[in-house]
Amino acid sequence: AQSVAQPEDQVNVAEGNPLTVKCTYSVSGNPYLFWYVQYPNRGLQFLLKYITGDNLVKGSYGFEAEFNKSQTSFHLKKPSALVSDSALYFCAVRDIWKQAGTALIFGKGTTLSVSS
Amino acid sequence: DVKVTQSSRYLVKRTGEKVFLECVQDMDHENMFWYRQDPGLGLRLIYFSYDVKMKEKGDIPEGYSVSREKKERFSLILESASTNQTSMYLCASSPGALSGANVLTFGAGSRLTVL
Numbered sequence: 001a002q003s004v005a006q007p008e009d010q011v012n013v014a015e016g017n018p019l020t021v022k023c024t025y026s027v028s029g030n031p032y033l034f035w036y037v038q039y040p041n042r043g044l045q046f047l048l049k050y051i052t053g054d055n056l057v058k059g060s061y062g063f064e065a066e067f068n069k070s071q072t073s074f075h076l077k078k079p080s081a082l083v084s085d086s087a088l089y090f091c092a093v094r095d096i097w098k099q100a101g102t103a104l105i106f107g108k109g110t111t112l113s114v115s116s
Numbered sequence: 117d118v119k120v121t122q123s124s125r126y127l128v129k130r131t132g133e134k135v136f137l138e139c140v141q142d143m144d145h146e147n148m149f150w151y152r153q154d155p156g157l158g159l160r161l162i163y164f165s166y167d168v169k170m171k172e173k174g175d176i177p178e179g180y181s182v183s184r185e186k187k188e189r190f191s192l193i194l195e196s197a198s199t200n201q202t203s204m205y206l207c208a209s210s211p212g213a214l215s216g217a218n219v220l221t222f223g224a225g226s227r228l229t230v231l
Contacts, residue, residue, distance in 0.1 A: 009156075032218055043120070043206055043222035044159075051218065090158065094218065099214020100147045100166040103174070104220060108158040 004093050006073045006107035010080035011060045013081045014115050021076040021110045023091030033074040034104060035065055039087045047089075050074060061085070088112075119143050120223035122207050128229045135194040136227050139207030146191035146212035149220065150174075155202040162205075163188055166212065168169065197230045203227075 003026045013019045025031055036044040048059025057066045065076045074091060081087050088111050092104040123138040141148065147166050151159040151174075163182040173180050178203060183191045183211030188208075201203040204227050217218055 034219070036222075041225075043224045044208075046219050046221070047202075049219065068209075083175040095161075098161075098174075099165065099172055100149070100164050102147050102218050102220065103149060103161060103164055104159075106159040106163075107152075108156060 001093060002093060002097070002105055004091050004105055004107040006089075006091055006110045008045075008110050009108075010111045010113065012113045013082050013116065016080050017113065019078050019114070021083070021089050021091075021112060022070050023074045023101075023107060025091075025093050026072065027073060027093055027096070028107040029096065030073075033067065034092040035059065035063070035074075035076050036090045036092060036106075037087050038090065038109075044090065047076070080116050081112075083116050085114055086114045093115065117194065119197045120207055120209055120217075120221050122205075123224045124226050125224065126227050126229075126231065129197050130231055131198060131213075132154040133197050133230075135228065135230075137192040137194075137204050137205055137207075137228070139190045139192070139209075139223055140188050141209040141221070142188065142222065143209060143211075145209035145221075145222055146187075149208045149210075150192045151206045151208065152176070153225070159206065161224045162192065194228075197228075199207065199230050202228060213231070 035047040050067045091107040095103040149164045150162040165184040207223040
C-alpha cells in the first residue's frame, strides 16, 4: 500500500536557525512527491515537488527538499527559519491507483513553530 | 486572484440534514477533488472527478456523494449529516495527468459543524 509518514507532530526552532521537517514514503515505482503548507484558517499552498531529475528541489519562500531514494525520504529544509514560517506542513505522494492521475496521499502533517 | 472558490467558509447543520458544499474553479482544470481534514489524520480523499459527469470514490466515500455537471463546478453532498462528519472540507483542482503538471490548487476550505 502507498503511504506517507511524517514522524514528528511538531517541530520547534528558533528564528535564524536551520529547520528540517521530515517525510518518508512507501510507493511502488518512482514517486512523485510534494510539500504543501497551510496557514491558519487557510487552504493548502503548494511549496515544491519532486518528479524526476536533481535530488535537491527548490521551492517557494526559500524552502528546499532533498529526495533520497535509498532512505525513501523527502525532508523539507530551510537554512534560516522565520517566525512567519510557523504553519502546518504536509508531505504528499501521488496516488498511482486513482484514475485522475494527480490525486495525492497526504501525511498527517507537522506543525512548525518558529520562536523569535 | 482566487482560483478555487468554496462557497461557504463556515456551516452549522443539524443531524439528518442534507448538506451541499460547492466548489468552483476558474482554471479550466480537468480534475477536481474533495478532501476532509481532521487533526492528527491529515487529509483524506473523499471523492474525485476527472471529467464532467465522471466521478470516482476516494478512500472514505461513505456517507457522501458528489456531482459534476459542469467542468468548473464540483459539489459534495452529505445526504444525511451526522456528527462524525464535523470536519474541515477542502476542494482542490488540477490539470489532467497528461499535462504533467500534477500540482493541486486548493480552496480556502469549508468548516462544517454537525450538531
